[in-house]
């Protein structure tokens with residue numbers, strides 16, 4: 001095994017224009033945080049208790065078992081090591097790498113729902129147990145027949161005032177809860193979303209705390225049917241489950257009653273907004289924005305490092321084979337996603353701070369920020385996970401044949417992360433939610449109302465500038481204005497389309513459906529504007545070291561220009577940009593890529609993913625790809641013996657038979 005760093009990667013690092021540690025510090029929020037992160041990561045990665053065979057060599061059952069063991073151990077160690085709550089995610093991501101874990105829903109949704117939806121008495125009753133993993137829960141909302149349309153959920157919780165209990169029922173096959181993570185085999189509790197019925201009247205979906213397995217022998221409780229839904233595209237390390245109830249009774253106090261309440265006599269107390277019950281989803285959507293940036297950063301790290309190690313073809317006759325990253329077409333595959341990874345990393349930070357501010361306000365009873373928070377998180381969740389999906393796949397293909405091997409880490413990354421476009425709100429549906437808010441805001445602005453927050457720009461209609469002027473397409477102000485104009489125009493056009501459909505005689509739902517392609521486009525443009533503007537604003541930070549602000553500016557320019565060129569029709573359609581502008585933009589992209597080329601490895605190094613987290617032979621920090629590819633392949637289960645047992649069972653008789661017939 002080679003101990004030295006691959007010479008090509010070494011040279012790349014020597015030639016970069018800046019110290020990657022400075023960007024790492026910028027990305028993570030300061031050198032102290034980076035220090036803490038590295039300490040926690042190396043603690044986890046060097047702990048022999050977490051070592052196991054490569055998951056790619058395991059069955060789904062083995063993956064689940066391995067991950068369950070590992071996550072439980074992690075919970076114990078986090079407690080023993082007294083790791084601060086704020087720092088735990090560093091340790092956790094080093095332990096689990098790019099895999100989801102069976103306790104993910106307990107930590108990511110069950111606990112947050114208790115924090116956000118339970119009354120103080122309910123918190124007193126359950127939080128200690130849940131926080132200390134004395135019980136394990138999941139978030140059981142989606143049913144076989146309905147995931148998106150929450151008002152269509154079929155599971156019922158019918159209040160019985162005589163016993164002061166809710167009776168939980170699964171009336172049909174399609175009402176089976178389906179998909180919740182950690183439900184199949186791990187959880188003994190869940191937050192159940194069910195339709196509340198009182199005295200025969202429906203009050204819509206509400207959250208209930210329901211025990212589903214015995215705390216003694218883990219068997220399903222009477223009336224509960226629960227199991228695993230079977231293998232999926234990815235997520236082998238998680239037991240996504242199904243769940244059904246047959247007249248299961250739970251006490252009245254088990255409805256989570258921070259907002260809505262049911263009194264003992266069956267009187268229903270309305271919440272300030274029915275959408276408060278959807279609060280946990282908003283939180284996870286904000287998390288998905290953060291996660292999409294990280295996922296893309298991982299994929300780009302793997303593909304960029306490998307593209308510097310990989311040499312292929314003759315660019316000039318008789319010359320050595322170049323590093324594939326020197327092909328401009330290869331740069332055009334990777335650098336826009338490198339820039340997007342930075343863009344979404346920073347968007348994720350802003351999204352989280354908007355989430356924290358708004359949710360503090362909401363928990364104090366001021367719900368005015370709810371619509372904006374919902375619309376922003378829905379649109380950014382959809383945009384970021386879509387871009388991450390396309391980017392991960394582009395990175396895989398950019399690694400040629402070896403990208404297709406699990407050794408690259410890319411298929412597993414993709415399979416585990418692609419459902420980000422589906423779970424926590426299917427992306428098209430989320431974009432349409434954002435569009436709904438945009439239409440509402442736009443109409444308010446037409447009524448003369450002043451808009452605030454992410455839609456403030458819709459108030460001022462921008463004129464199309466006179467033709468013949470010259471623009472500097474590298475100017476971030478010019479680029480932000482162009483995105484802003486495009487978003488405002490597409491919102492306006494979607495509104496016009498809606499109005500036309502209405503005037504043509506369609507009712508509101510049909511008109512909405514007819515205009516929905518334009519509505520999604522408008523929501524996309526709005527979200528992209530937010531991302532570009534946010535990136536540009538972060539660069540105005542006066543504490544930024546000039547050596548890194550130059551390179552980050554190039555990334556921001558590339559991100560904005562690439563989006564502009566790939567959607568050029570949107571910018572050209574009304575004459576806001578000219579053909580000359582777009583041509584100029586294309587040339588700038590080429591020039592920017594050439595400038596970024598020497599810094600590419602340093603820019604991915606700055607994401608600071610240790611090898612143990614990347615889990616990729618192609619993306620190794622030391623670049624010693626080939627020897628480790630061979631070593632990895634040798635470890636594959638099919639190579640445990642020189643002659644596989646199937647030879648004796650099938651191949652030998654087959655060959656002998658064929659030889660005998662000659």
Ligand SMILES: CCCCCCCC/C=C\CCCCCCCC(=O)SCCNC(=O)CCNC(=O)[C@H](O)C(C)(C)COP(=O)(O)OP(=O)(O)OC[C@H]1O[C@@H](n2cnc3c(N)ncnc32)[C@H](O)[C@@H]1OP(=O)(O)O
Nearest residue numbers: 104105108147148149150275278287288291374423424425
């Ligand atoms: C494990 C976690 C780890 C954590 C951290 C690690 C990093 C994270 C990364 C990775 C981990 C993830 C691991 C896997 C997790 C997966 C879990 C799940 O998937 S759980 C299931 C999710 N299910 C959905 O998301 C359903 C989607 N559907 C809905 O949300 C609703 O049904 C919706 C929005 C589509 C429609 O809801 P309507 O029918 O009740 O509402 P309408 O009639 O359309 O609208 C009424 C009004 O309510 C507003 N509204 C809707 N939702 C809102 C909300 N959430 N907040 C505020 N307002 C809302 C609307 O904008 C509208 O407003 P106006 O009337 O126009 O003013």
Ligand SMILES: Cc1cc2nc3c(=O)[nH]c(=O)nc-3n(C[C@H](O)[C@H](O)[C@H](O)COP(=O)(O)OP(=O)(O)OC[C@H]3O[C@@H](n4cnc5c(N)ncnc54)[C@H](O)[C@@H]3O)c2cc1C
Nearest residue numbers: 139141142146147148179180181419422423424425426428
């Ligand atoms: C890996 C994974 C983990 C999950 N974990 C959990 C969990 O822990 N807990 C849980 O409760 N759920 C979980 N889910 C379920 C997930 O939340 C749902 O699958 C998701 O919300 C999408 O809903 P759906 O499956 O009903 O899609 P559908 O709504 O059936 O989507 C199918 C198609 O219909 C389109 N469509 C639907 N409605 C509209 C509309 N109004 N307008 C336009 N187009 C529309 C969609 O765009 C999509 O193209 C998980 C799913 C996965 C894949």
